[in-house]
Amino acid sequence: MIDSVISFALASFSIVAIAWTLRRRHVAVTAVDIAATLPWFGVIGVAVAIGRSVPMSGLAAGFVRSPTVYLIVATLVAGLWLILDAADVNDIARWTAVSGVLTAITVGGVSVLATEALQWRVVVWNAAAIVLAIGITGLVLRAVQDRYLSTHGWLGGGVLFAHVLDATTTGIGLERLGTIERNPISATIIQFGDGVGPSGVVLFLLVKITAALLVLAVLDTNRDHLDRESVGLLVIAAGAGLIPAVHNLTLFALTIQ
Numbered sequence: 001m002i003d004s005v006i007s008f009a010l011a012s013f014s015i016v017a018i019a020w021t022l023r024r025r026h027v028a029v030t031a032v033d034i035a036a037t038l039p040w041f042g043v044i045g046v047a048v049a050i051g052r053s054v055p056m057s058g059l060a061a062g063f064v065r066s067p068t069v070y071l072i073v074a075t076l077v078a079g080l081w082l083i084l085d086a087a088d089v090n091d092i093a094r095w096t097a098v099s100g101v102l103t104a105i106t107v108g109g110v111s112v113l114a115t116e117a118l119q120w121r122v123v124v125w126n127a128a129a130i131v132l133a134i135g136i137t138g139l140v141l142r143a144v145q146d147r148y149l150s151t152h153g154w155l156g157g158g159v160l161f162a163h164v165l166d167a168t169t170t171g172i173g174l175e176r177l178g179t180i181e182r183n184p185i186s187a188t189i190i191q192f193g194d195g196v197g198p199s200g201v202v203l204f205l206l207v208k209i210t211a212a213l214l215v216l217a218v219l220d221t222n223r224d225h226l227d228r229e230s231v232g233l234l235v236i237a238a239g240a241g242l243i244p245a246v247h248n249l250t251l252f253a254l255t256i257q
Helices: 001-023 030-036 038-053 058-063 068-086 092-115 120-175 185-197 199-216 226-255
Strands: none
Touching: 001 030, 001 058, 001 068, 030 092, 030 120, 038 068, 038 092, 038 120, 058 068, 068 092, 092 226, 120 185, 120 199, 120 226, 185 199, 199 226
8 A cells, every 4th residue: 555655656746847847848738749648548558457467566566556557657748748849859749649659569568478378369359349449430430520520630530439449348358258347337338238228238339439429529619720628628538438448458468368
């Protein structure tokens, strides 16, 4: 317990210090830069899965637990912005997005290889969940393209894809890999769907799609411009789906034999 408290305190101090430095250096954070942080939510998902499946102790265990892991990742992003600003790099958004993707892949990949637990059937079903999510997202976006895409662009699609991926990974985990749903809200929806219809997983998918589209509808206020606040809300909405989705994919790879 004391290690978790110390980890949280260190992470809090770090993010406050870097945020103060960014403000002191007058680093301008644009809406595009904020949107580019979306892949870093995947890093959070990977880290949480590692914390739940890989034996750890001390401060290391505290750093990969919620909510400390959120502060750690925020510190990494803010630190990256500070370095890029000091190096006078112009395309901060691209570096932010690319580094987030590479970090998630590297950390997740190294963890899976280190545990030597990866099974080919997990690889196949993880790939199936991703492909299925891409297909469903494409179909939904085609149906609502005129209403949403002109406003939200790729970020609107990212919100929808993240929540669909959460649903497909959850469904494949339950139906094909023998996992259980630990989130009480998701579990309730799935159990309700199983009780009143043919599939709780399908109901969960429909709920996730509906929730994502409602978020886009609420933020569909300006068809020509999205301010930083709206972009931030869209990123958070997408992260709410991306974190559990990536967590599922990573946890399957690390734990299923």
